[in-house]
Amino acid sequence: MKMDVNYEELYGQRRERISRAIHLKEPDRVPLVESHGYFAARHAGITSHDFLFDYEKAGAASVKAAVDFGYDTASGMNSLGALPLTLAFMGEDASLMPGWVNGPVHDILGVRYARFPGRELPPDSPFQFIGEEYMKAEEYPRFIEDPVAFTAEKILPRSLRSLEKPGSAKAMAAMYKWGMECRRSAEAGAELKGFGFPGFTEGMSYAPLDYVGDFARDIKNTLLDCYRRPDEVKQAAEALKTVIVYMGRIMAKTIPPGAVVFIPLHLNEYFSPQQYREFYWPTLKDVVEDLVRVGFTPEVFYEGQHAAHLETILELPKGKTISRFEKTDLAKAKRVIGDHSCIVGGPPSSLFFSSPAKVEAYVRSLLAEVKQGGGFILSPSVPLPAEAKPECVKALMDAVKKYGTY
Numbered sequence: 010m011k012m013d014v015n016y017e018e019l020y021g022q023r024r025e026r027i028s029r030a031i032h033l034k035e036p037d038r039v040p041l042v043e044s045h046g047y048f049a050a051r052h053a054g055i056t057s058h059d060f061l062f063d064y065e066k067a068g069a070a071s072v073k074a075a076v077d078f079g080y081d082t083a084s085g086m087n088s089l090g091a092l093p094l095t096l097a098f099m100g101e102d103a104s105l106m107p108g109w110v111n112g113p114v115h116d117i118l119g120v121r122y123a124r125f126p127g128r129e130l131p132p133d134s135p136f137q138f139i140g141e142e143y144m145k146a147e148e149y150p151r152f153i154e155d156p157v158a159f160t161a162e163k164i165l166p167r168s169l170r171s172l173e174k175p176g177s178a179k180a181m182a183a184m185y186k187w188g189m190e191c192r193r194s195a196e197a198g199a200e201l202k203g204f205g206f207p208g209f210t211e212g213m214s215y216a217p218l219d220y221v222g223d224f225a226r227d228i229k230n231t232l233l234d235c236y237r238r239p240d241e242v243k244q245a246a247e248a249l250k251t252v253i254v255y256m257g258r259i260m261a262k263t264i265p266p267g268a269v270v271f272i273p274l275h276l277n278e279y280f281s282p283q284q285y286r287e288f289y290w291p292t293l294k295d296v297v298e299d300l301v302r303v304g305f306t307p308e309v310f311y312e313g314q315h316a317a318h319l320e321t322i323l324e325l326p327k328g329k330t331i332s333r334f335e336k337t338d339l340a341k342a343k344r345v346i347g348d349h350s351c352i353v354g355g356p357p358s359s360l361f362f363s364s365p366a367k368v369e370a371y372v373r374s375l376l377a378e379v380k381q382g383g384g385f386i387l388s389p390s391v392p393l394p395a396e397a398k399p400e401c402v403k404a405l406m407d408a409v410k411k412y413g414t415y
Contacts, residue, residue: 019205023081027207027386031269031306031351033328035383039376039413040081041406042209042353046392047087047135049074052399057135058127061087062112064193068200075206077399079406083206086111086194087392089123089136090273092215093168093224096252097161099259108213111194117186119170122224133395143167144225146234149241152225153248164224210308211268212260214300217249217292218242219275232279235288242288250292254299266304269331272297278313285318294324301329308333308353319345335390340378343385352379353386356405361389361397365404372408380413387413 029036045052050060053070060067067086075083088109095108110118115125124130124137143164144152152159165172171183201208221242222231234242260270272293280289293309300307308331311318315337322332323346333353334342342352356371372387379385387409393402 014205016203016205020202020207023205024207026081027209030383030386031331033348033351033382033384035415038415039380039409040386041409041413042082042386042388043075043078043080043084044389044392045071045074045078045084047395048393048397048402051395052077056126056132057395058112058125058132061125061136062116062127072200072204075201076204078402081207082209083201083204084208085201087136088114089120089138090213090215090223091120092220093160093164095256096157097165099157099252099256113190113194114187117171117183117190121168121170135395138223140223140227141168142225142227142230146226146230146238149238149245153241153244156245156248156252160224168224209269210271212264212270212305214257214260214270214272214296214307215253216272216274216276216289217246217253217296218289219273220249220253221245222276228276228279231276235284239288246288246292250295253296257296257300257303257305261303261305264305268305269308270300270305271308271310273310274312274315277311277315277318280318282317286321290318290321294321297325297330301326306331311335311337316341322346323349325350331386333388339375343379347379347382347384351384351386353388355387355389357390358394358397361393361401363398363401365400365407368401368404369408369411372405373412376409376412380415383415 026036026038027040030040047057047060049070050057053073055066055070060070064086071083071085088111090108091110092108110120110123112125115123115128122138122140124139126132126134126136130137144159148159148163162175166175172180174180218231222228226234231242257270276289277285297307297309306329310333312335315334319337319342327349330350331353332342332346332350337354339352339354342354346352355375356368360368360371
């Protein structure tokens with residue numbers, strides 16, 4: 010598949026383009042960050058099940074999509090966040106265990122809060138995060154006292170079928186297999202760099218209150234708890250903040266300075282501005298600031314509609330963070346935070362079912378409003394749907410080359 014190209018030079022050019030945008034400078038053109046997801050699987054003729062369970066097939070599909078469409082980054086097999094696994098195995102001298110679940114890890118651990126293709130779902134379905142209640146309301150005090158111990162002793166056994174009985178032969182065998190699988194999966198995906206494609210993120214962190222919503226109380230109960238048990242919700246977020254900050258300090262031992270650390274937000278759009286500042290923002294802000302302090306570049310994914318909370322981003326260190334948006338108006342974001350934080354965003358999934366002409370028109374209009382002065386990276390708002398039209402995916406790169414140069 011390799012052509013007569015200096016891939017090392019191409020890799021350097023792409024890294025420099027992205028770095029300049031992150032640091033609020035004008036690169037040679039607007040960077041285009043991939044979000045191929047299951048589209049890469051469909052483009053390569055494999056199922057979602059293959060893409061989540063087979064490293065070799067997933068790797069080949071990722072390379073094919075990266076080479077065929079030429080975006081500035083590339084990534085491999087999809088996986089699902091699983092922060093409880095990370096928190097439960099943190100120690101003074103230990104490196105972080107990966108906080109994610111792919112297909113093989115799901116087979117080993119039996120994740121209750123998700124469904125996977127070829128297992129609980131048809132082979133061509135994306136995985137689904139369903140979430141459940143793994144902590145009762147009356148257990149807040151125990152959780153607040155020691156979130157790590159509670160996670161290891163209660164949340165993992167309740168959320169992972171193979172760990173229902175900690176210390177049992179079944180649980181011990183699952184932990185051994187999980188460790189081996191983590192080692193095997195860490196070796197996958199290196200081929201992309203050989204084709205001149207850097208990744209975008211190298212680590213992951215979390216908003217403290219999202220941990221409560223995603224892995225402990227579930228989203229509905231967490232939101233209700235803000236009314237029924239506001240003090241305990243705040244105390245839980247503070248307790249988790251300490252643990253997540255410590256996780257970032259451990260991560261700094263294995264990931265180089267300047268690396269982008271991804272933080273997906275889930276509860277943000279459910280709060281009014283007052284509630285956001287009261288329950289959600291204080292601990293998230295502390296996590297982001299500490300990641301900056303140890304040398305990382307946090308990329309916060311402000312999921313859903315975040316327009317009501319844009320000005321809080323101005324409280325973060327200038328030029329040190331990346332703000333990724335899903336539904337927020339990017340022109341408005343540029344006006345409010347454009348000289349403070351690098352902005353990442355782009356077309357909705359629906360555009361990739363339209364036509365190349367409509368993709369070009371979207372890019373022309375958007376970049377006219379947001380590219381000036383640098384500090385902007387184009388990326389689909391969410392991973393591309395498997396059924397996206399290849400000609401529309403290609404048209405995005407063509408339009409960036411046409412309208413994104415400086």
